[in-house]
Amino acid sequence: MTAAKTRILELRAELDQHNYNYYVMDEPSIPDAEYDRLFNELKTLEAENPDLITADSPTQRVGGAPSLSFTQVAHAIPMLSIQSVFSEDDVRDFDKRVAKALNLPPSDLFGDGSLVEYSCEPKMDGLAVSLIYTNGVFERAATRGDGTTGEDITANIRTVRCIPLRLKGSDWPQVLEVRGEVFMSIAGFERLNALQLEAGGKIFANPRNAAAGSVRQLDPRVTARRPLDFCAYGVGDVRGWELPDKYSSVLKQLKKWGFPISRELKVADGIEQCLQYHRDIGERRNKLSFEIDGVVFKVNSIADQEELGFRAREPRWAIAHKFPAMEELTELLDVEFQVGRTGAVTPVARLKPVKVAGVTVASATLHNMDEVARLGLMIGDTVIIRRAGDVIPQVVQVITERRPDDARPVAIPESCPVCGSHVERTQLVKRSKGKETFSEGAVYRCVGRLACGAQLKQAIIHFVSRRAMDIEGLGDKSVEQLVDEGLVSSPADLYALKFDDIVDLEGFAEVSSNKLLKAIEDSKQPSLARFIYALGIPDVGEETAKVLARSLGSLERVQQALPHVLTYLPDVGLEVAHEIHSFFEDAHNQQVISELLGHGLQIQDQGELGAEFAASTTLGGLLDKLHIPFVGPGGAQKLADRFGSLEAVMNADWLDMRQALPEKQANSVRGFFASPEHRQLAEQAEQQLRDFGMHWQSEKKVVEGLPLSGETWVLTGKVELMSRDVAKDHLESLGAKVAGSVSAKTHCVVAGPGAGSKLTKANELGVKVMDEEAFIAFLKTHGVAV
Numbered sequence: 037m038t039a040a041k042t043r044i045l046e047l048r049a050e051l052d053q054h055n056y057n058y059y060v061m062d063e064p065s066i067p068d069a070e071y072d073r074l075f076n077e078l079k080t081l082e083a084e085n086p087d088l089i090t091a092d093s094p095t096q097r098v099g100g101a102p103s104l105s106f107t108q109v110a111h112a113i114p115m116l117s118i119q120s121v122f123s124e125d126d127v128r129d130f131d132k133r134v135a136k137a138l139n140l141p142p143s144d145l146f147g148d149g150s151l152v153e154y155s156c157e158p159k160m161d162g163l164a165v166s167l168i169y170t171n172g173v174f175e176r177a178a179t180r181g182d183g184t185t186g187e188d189i190t191a192n193i194r195t196v197r198c199i200p201l202r203l204k205g206s207d208w209p210q211v212l213e214v215r216g217e218v219f220m221s222i223a224g225f226e227r228l229n230a231l232q233l234e235a236g237g238k239i240f241a242n243p244r245n246a247a248a249g250s251v252r253q254l255d256p257r258v259t260a261r262r263p264l265d266f267c268a269y270g271v272g273d274v275r276g277w278e279l280p281d282k283y284s285s286v287l288k289q290l291k292k293w294g295f296p297i298s299r300e301l302k303v304a305d306g307i308e309q310c311l312q313y314h315r316d317i318g319e320r321r322n323k324l325s326f327e328i329d330g331v332v333f334k335v336n337s338i339a340d341q342e343e344l345g346f347r348a349r350e351p352r353w354a355i356a357h358k359f360p361a362m363e364e365l366t367e368l369l370d371v372e373f374q375v376g377r378t379g380a381v382t383p384v385a386r387l388k389p390v391k392v393a394g395v396t397v398a399s400a401t402l403h404n405m406d407e408v409a410r411l412g413l414m415i416g417d418t419v420i421i422r423r424a425g426d427v428i429p430q431v432v433q434v435i436t437e438r439r440p441d442d443a444r445p446v447a448i449p450e451s452c453p454v455c456g457s458h459v460e461r462t463q464l465v466k467r468s469k470g471k472e473t474f475s476e477g478a479v480y481r482c483v484g485r486l487a488c489g490a491q492l493k494q495a496i497i498h499f500v501s502r503r504a505m506d507i508e509g510l511g512d513k514s515v516e517q518l519v520d521e522g523l524v525s526s527p528a529d530l531y532a533l534k535f536d537d538i539v540d541l542e543g544f545a546e547v548s549s550n551k552l553l554k555a556i557e558d559s560k561q562p563s564l565a566r567f568i569y570a571l572g573i574p575d576v577g578e579e580t581a582k583v584l585a586r587s588l589g590s591l592e593r594v595q596q597a598l599p600h601v602l603t604y605l606p607d608v609g610l611e612v613a614h615e616i617h618s619f620f621e622d623a624h625n626q627q628v629i630s631e632l633l634g635h636g637l638q639i640q641d642q643g644e645l646g647a648e649f650a651a652s653t654t655l656g657g658l659l660d661k662l663h664i665p666f667v668g669p670g671g672a673q674k675l676a677d678r679f680g681s682l683e684a685v686m687n688a689d690w691l692d693m694r695q696a697l698p699e700k701q702a703n704s705v706r707g708f709f710a711s712p713e714h715r716q717l718a719e720q721a722e723q724q725l726r727d728f729g730m731h732w733q734s735e736k737k738v739v740e741g742l743p744l745s746g747e748t749w750v751l752t753g754k755v756e757l758m759s760r761d762v763a764k765d766h767l768e769s770l771g772a773k774v775a776g777s778v779s780a781k782t783h784c785v786v787a788g789p790g791a792g793s794k795l796t797k798a799n800e801l802g803v804k805v806m807d808e809e810a811f812i813a814f815l816k817t818h819g820v821a822v
């Protein structure tokens with residue numbers, strides 16, 4: 037054997053093993069980058085030796101040429117369906133039928149356990165497929181079709197990474213037909229829809245449709261890009277294998293050969309244990325990473341299965357105990373418009389009430405007018421409503437065939453339904469070659485701001501919330517009262533509230549009035565990040581608020597920053613930059629801020645340290661925003677760390693550049709700055725930042741400027757003297773990263789009362805531990821006001 041062939045076989049075996057560890061055992065054994073390296077080595081070797089390419093090589097999953105249609109294929113053994121029931125009594129009846137047919141005494145003679153052993157598995161919500169392996173090599177895949185004839189989807193299934201192209205081991209039968217479900221995880225489905233939306237492609241109503249649509253693609257290269265999964269649940273045509281005694285052992289053998297099987301597979305002793313299994317999974321249904329529509333119980337003894345046989349097109353030995361459906365049909369009665377905290381006017385579907393998965397649904401979110409257009413929705417339409425997990429019900433599809441003659445289009449109101457102010461369409465900003473262009477956005481906004489009751493109430497609710505100003509004792513109802521009574525017409529008015537103003541309000545006795553006034557007083561020294569977040573600037577969440585605080589250091593600088601400066605900060609895009617700038621330009625907002633300061637609010641600036649820390653991230657941010665091909669935020673930060681200035685990056689020689697980045701990225705950076713146009717663009721950006729007073733010399737020096745830079749801290753147990761969020765804020769303001777688990781790399785653990793395993797682990801590893809009092813003293817020595 038040639039050296040190339042030996043290495044090719046080695047690489048295939050190694051890649052197959054990693055795939056198996058990842059998809060079947062759920063235990064990834066190497067980092068993705070290492071997998072990619074091995075994969076690329078194999079690809080290169082195969083390209084050099086095309087005669088050594090075989091269909092079962094991991095490189096052959098990329099998707100072959102498109103076809104015009106699917107070929108029909110006959111199933112050697114029909115693919116059956118399964119009887120479905122919804123009630124426990126129906127499941128018990130099934131068990132009685134099984135017991136009777138097997139000449140066993142009825143289960144009720146044995147208390148809560150029949151004599152029948154069942155296997156239990158989730159019923160995945162996907163697409164049933166058949167996979168045929170000849171002499172251990174994947175040969176053909178087909179859809180179920182009508183059970184007798186399906187469609188040949190071999191080229192598509194080849195691209196599904198968790199389906200083996202060659203079976204593991206060597207004890208496989210000559211012919212093995214495996215049956216199971218191709219499905220898409222919820223995360224994969226959401227990722228796919230986000231990509232489809234961006235690319236203007238088809239949006240899938242649910243993971244099942246997404247899986248089915250992906251499998252039934254005429255172009256396998258499209259399927260190859262879809263995040264498909266597989267779960268085996270049985271065998272069909274098998275030649276050269278005497279099946280084990282039990283169905284559960286069949287599945288375990290399939291797993292050994294390389295097929296993913298359900299991690300939820302259980303063997304139940306009697307039907308009552310099956311019912312308990314259904315209840316247990318039902319409780320966890322919303323937390324699973326994939327959708328299921330029920331569970332399947334199968335008589336576990338293969339001999340008993342054979343004995344029971346079939347009725348029509350269903351086996352007598354299996355039953356699906358379904359969960360309530362998550363999708364239902366109903367009628368769209370009207371579309372109303374709700375006004376959110378930032379003034380966004382959102383369409384909400386008013387529906388003819390319908391029970392979905394056990395809950396009556398009378399309204400559903402429609403997100404925005406683009407979504408209404410995408411669905412092609414008209415008032416009076418029959419629609420499919422979906423209620424998945426804890427998510428707000430959604431309209432996923434219109435049944436256009438059922439549209440009544442008097443259906444009406446959905447129109448955005450010209451004025452705000454709450455305050456009557458004008459409703460305008462938001463704009464999207466794009467920048468190309470230094471120029472900004474505006475286009476119409478999907479969101480409409482009421483221009484009334486705090487003069488709009490809806491926006492005001494929600495702005496105050498947000499302002500006082502735990503992660504913002506953290507004013508305890510002001511629930512949604514109390515805020516509504518304060519606004520409705522005319523006591524509060526901006527966040528600043530909260531600080532002017534007097535005992536007599538609130539004591540007579542509903543739910544405000546003497547004690548809670550005093551408590552509230554104290555909580556308001558106690559909130560007067562927020563960190564800059566909390567204050568920015570509390571202002572409720574559209575699209576500015578906690579993380580962006582932290583970036584602004586750290587990068588710009590003081591409220592004045594945040595207020596003064598122009599959009600182009602803001603866009604050079606990490607994670608701040610053009611849209612957000614414009615939102616921030618126009619928020620602070622607005623005269624009313626300026627007045628509210630100055631009133632807040634007038635009431636004695638002392639915002640804890642990031643100060644000198646913040647300004648220095650700013651520089652550390654800004655050069656990285658600037659380089660990232662230049663969009664150098666192949667260089668993402670990580671690569672940009674590496675350049676900033678290594679070179680410390682834009683000039684040094686632009687003029688770096690090849691060897692220096694290779695010290696910072698891998699070859700492909702290094703080439704790209706040098707190629708990028710070879711263009712005078714790009715150099716000019718970068719220098720302009722740098723000048724804008726310098727004009728704003730931001731500068732950097734040595735990245736490393738400034739990063740080290742924060743006392744806890746590079747350190748990882750863990751908070752555990754009860755934090756009694758301050759909230760956990762505040763403790764985290766303080767640590768982050770000193771440059772520390774706050775992690776959720778203890779490792780040898782942890783610098784310090786702050787342990788409050790009730791600390792458990794994290795404290796034990798810290799002690800085992802010899803990690804420094806502080807109690808809360810020591811922590812507060814420590815913060816004080818670093819100038820943190822607590």
Ligand code: 5U1
Nearest residue numbers: 116117118157158159269332354
């Ligand atoms: N887990 C599982 N799903 N499922 C679907 N097992 C299973 N078995 C099926 C079907 C249609 O059919 C066999 C009982 C024939």
